[in-house]
Amino acid sequence: MTGSRRWRGTSLEADHSLAGEVAAALAKPAAQQPLWPDPVRAAEVVGLLHGAEPIVTPEETARLSGRLAAVARGDAFLLQGGDCAETFADNTEPHLRANLRVLGRMAAVIAGESGLPVVTIARMAGQYAKPRSKPLDALGLPAYRGDIVNSPESTLVARTPDPDRMLRAHAHAADAMAVIRRAGTAEEIYVGHELLLLDYEQSVLFVDGYGPRRLASGLAHFLWVGERTRQLDGAHIAFARLLANPIGLKIGPTVTPEQAVEYVERLDPHGTPGQLTLVSRMGYQRVREVLPTIVEKVTASGHEVIWQCDPVHGNTRISGNGHKTRHVAHIVDELRGFFEVHRRLGTHPGGIHVEVTGEDVTECLGGAAGITESDLPARYRTACDPRLNADQSIELSFTVAELLRGSWNRRWGRT
Numbered sequence: 001m002t003g004s005r006r007w008r009g010t011s012l013e014a015d016h017s018l019a020g021e022v023a024a025a026l027a028k029p030a031a032q033q034p035l036w037p038d039p040v041r042a043a044e045v046v047g048l049l050h051g052a053e054p055i056v057t058p059e060e061t062a063r064l065s066g067r068l069a070a071v072a073r074g075d076a077f078l079l080q081g082g083d084c085a086e087t088f089a090d091n092t093e094p095h096l097r098a099n100l101r102v103l104g105r106m107a108a109v110i111a112g113e114s115g116l117p118v119v120t121i122a123r124m125a126g127q128y129a130k131p132r133s134k135p136l137d138a139l140g141l142p143a144y145r146g147d148i149v150n151s152p153e154s155t156l157v158a159r160t161p162d163p164d165r166m167l168r169a170h171a172h173a174a175d176a177m178a179v180i181r182r183a184g185t186a187e188e189i190y191v192g193h194e195l196l197l198l199d200y201e202q203s204v205l206f207v208d209g210y211g212p213r214r215l216a217s218g219l220a221h222f223l224w225v226g227e228r229t230r231q232l233d234g235a236h237i238a239f240a241r242l243l244a245n246p247i248g249l250k251i252g253p254t255v256t257p258e259q260a261v262e263y264v265e266r267l268d269p270h271g272t273p274g275q276l277t278l279v280s281r282m283g284y285q286r287v288r289e290v291l292p293t294i295v296e297k298v299t300a301s302g303h304e305v306i307w308q309c310d311p312v313h314g315n316t317r318i319s320g321n322g323h324k325t326r327h328v329a330h331i332v333d334e335l336r337g338f339f340e341v342h343r344r345l346g347t348h349p350g351g352i353h354v355e356v357t358g359e360d361v362t363e364c365l366g367g368a369a370g371i372t373e374s375d376l377p378a379r380y381r382t383a384c385d386p387r388l389n390a391d392q393s394i395e396l397s398f399t400v401a402e403l404l405r406g407s408w409n410r411r412w413g414r415t
């Protein structure tokens, strides 16, 4: 890694007005943040992280921005995927390589079968923070919020937020990135994670030298704001607006077309094709009803966003035997709905965002192997949401390729 705090030449600390903008963004209300029991230690850790090594280089991030502009224009497809929650225990070379391998195979299927180049972003090297629907679990303990905050075991000690975990997360992210670089994939894989834990995300920032004066995060190439932290006047949106990195925004079925346009104007202030990826996660029952007007209004705004489908987060349910799961049939149905909407409106169905692993887990129902509820306990290993296993992921990529081939051929007048 060539990077250091000095390798950009311009540190955030040297630019007082941008540092002021960061402070103003972070002063806004922030959802889903842990209450550190020792705020003094938390502040010390944030200070230590300010001197931490970057995980990615700005050159790589700028290259990704170029690739995403091609996606926004309809000339490429964005594949994003990986664990729901990376864990410190699973930050091993075999696990990372298995996930990289499945993403590589998915990309090869989609590119080979559709004829469109594929840009791949792994949920990797930093996907350690989780938003939760409830602050307490069924036992009344603080919810597990990802390894960067606390530990999943069902004890009060394990669930108490520990700021030192941010230092461990940074070290693990650096190790994971080293594995990715060593894996030396022919197509360089980019990394992204949810921009959630603001104490962590504010730490490794530089003044970007590649475009309008903004900040570059050194923690990932791509960052997205989640469904639970996208309050229009909240800290996450205000902070994401300052970044030069390409940004994703998850949008669920409660978002209105007017709000969608407002998000686009805030998060793509300079009108850069591909700067913003709108990640539609409507659920298979709502996508055909809710998405069309959003796409129409955003398209009319003139911003060239990437339309990406997350067909998993709107389709989560609890199985009869108590496992958080998803059915492949629902995932495929949401994808079909997403492609139908874009085909009807003449817009580019630009990508998918999925939770997958290269391992042979039994977390999602269905697929060619016909996983049933009674199969789930056999290899249910996720730390948070259920992931498609390797076979289910490859099967899904054939479906995506078939849908994409239909859209792509139509676009170019092929049969």
Ligand SMILES: O=C[C@H](O)[C@H](O)COP(=O)(O)O
Pocket (backbone or CB within 6 Å): 084, 130, 131, 132, 133, 134, 313, 384, 385
């Ligand atoms: O990926 C994230 C989950 O969907 C999110 O953490 C919510 O999960 P929960 O409903 O189990 O809290």
Ligand SMILES: C=C(OP(=O)(O)O)C(=O)O
Pocket (backbone or CB within 6 Å): 084, 131, 194, 225, 226, 227, 228, 250, 281, 310, 313
């Ligand atoms: C929490 C996630 O998604 P969403 O914000 O769409 O619920 C996620 O991607 O893991």
Ligand SMILES: [Mn+2]
Pocket (backbone or CB within 6 Å): 084, 085, 313, 355, 384, 385
């Ligand atoms: Mn998830």
